[in-house]
Amino acid sequence: MPRRNIAEKYAEMTPGWRKPLWTFFHWLIQTKDRNHRIRFMNYGYIDQELSSSPIQLTEEDAVERFCVNLYHQNVSDINLQGKEVLEVGCGRGGGADYISRYMKPKTYVGLDLNKKVIKACNRTFTNPGLSFVQGCADDLPFEDEKFDAVVNVESSRCYPDMMGFLTEVKRVLKPGGHLLFSDMRYTEDHMVLKSQFEEAGFELLVEKNILPNVVEALEVDDVRRKNWIRKRIKSKFLLKTSEEFSGTVGSRRYQLFKDGKMGYWHFVLQKSVD
Numbered sequence: 453m454p455r456r457n458i459a460e461k462y463a464e465m466t467p468g469w470r471k472p473l474w475t476f477f478h479w480l481i482q483t484k485d486r487n488h489r490i491r492f493m494n495y496g497y498i499d500q501e502l503s504s505s506p507i508q509l510t511e512e513d514a515v516e517r518f519c520v521n522l523y524h525q526n527v528s529d530i531n532l533q534g535k536e537v538l539e540v541g542c543g544r545g546g547g548a549d550y551i552s553r554y555m556k557p558k559t560y561v562g563l564d565l566n567k568k569v570i571k572a573c574n575r576t577f578t579n580p581g582l583s584f585v586q587g588c589a590d591d592l593p594f595e596d597e598k599f600d601a602v603v604n605v606e607s608s609r610c611y612p613d614m615m616g617f618l619t620e621v622k623r624v625l626k627p628g629g630h631l632l633f634s635d636m637r638y639t640e641d642h643m644v645l646k647s648q649f650e651e652a653g654f655e656l657l658v659e660k661n662i663l664p665n666v667v668e669a670l671e672v673d674d675v676r677r678k679n680w681i682r683k684r685i686k687s688k689f690l691l692k693t694s695e696e697f698s699g700t701v702g703s704r705r706y707q708l709f710k711d712g713k714m715g716y717w718h719f720v721l722q723k724s725v726d
């Protein structure tokens with residue numbers, strides 16, 4: 453595989469390579485951002501409603517506004533106030549922090565593969581009811597029927613075992629609980645994804661094609677993303693890899709979106725009550 457394609461192709465790598473790759477990306481961001489200012493690793497989202505009446509954010513939260521928007525749209529159909537919520541693939545914890553402060557769940561647990569990023573999240577975010585644990589999407593360290601909702605944002609595409617993940621989500625959700633899901637797939641895999649939800653036994657409540665919203669966010673946020681990367685990363689190879697990973701304008705990922713070869717969808721799924 454040509455070096456410049458590593459970031460673009462990570463989800464197609466053999467499963468054994470994906471975990472070390474995430475460890476590497478987390479390490480790279482962590483070494484360039486010791487104060488944990490970068491709190492999101494997603495492509496962002498813009499829509500008319502959020503543009504005409506933007507979410508009221510603190511100055512600090514507003515730096516990554518479009519990434520916040522992606523979380524906001526992901527959970528906006530379900531009221532999470534007072535609920536027990538799990539997030540799988542929480543990354544640097546920004547979405548968990550946003551939801552726990554602004555949507556007031558009773559508890560919110562963020563889970564990710566990477567031990568060091570989990571440690572940094574627990575150090576950085578200390579809101580009541582919010583915690584972070586290390587674990588893997590297809591082996592969730594929780595008892596059956598613990599959560600009212602599971603949040604999953606731009607993480608599932610690289611799981612080695614998508615059905616294992618969905619089976620685990622179903623196990624840890626209470627009857628009637630929701631999976632709030634947003635992620636990309638190659639266009640031809642859209643139906644595969646839907647059949648996986650069906651096979652796992654979820655009822656599909658909401659489906660939205662959010663690709664135009666994600667592409668617009670990448671375009672509007674491009675200068676900020678490129679400036680951050682170019683200021684900190686001097687190696688040519690890492691620069692290219694980081695821009696691919698961030699989906700900056702000109703990257704192969706961005707072009708796959710623009711050409712309609714890759715799509716981005718939001719789903720709300722429900723575990724049946726019986």
Ligand SMILES: C[S@@+](CC[C@H](N)C(=O)[O-])C[C@H]1O[C@@H](n2cnc3c(N)ncnc32)[C@H](O)[C@@H]1O
Nearest residue numbers: 474492493494541542543564565588589605607
């Ligand atoms: C693109 S990042 C998105 C992070 C976060 N959801 C956000 O929007 O900022 C994908 C995250 O999924 C995590 N991840 C990848 N494979 C995983 C797995 N098998 N189990 C749990 N997390 C995983 C990665 O470590 C990474 O933090």
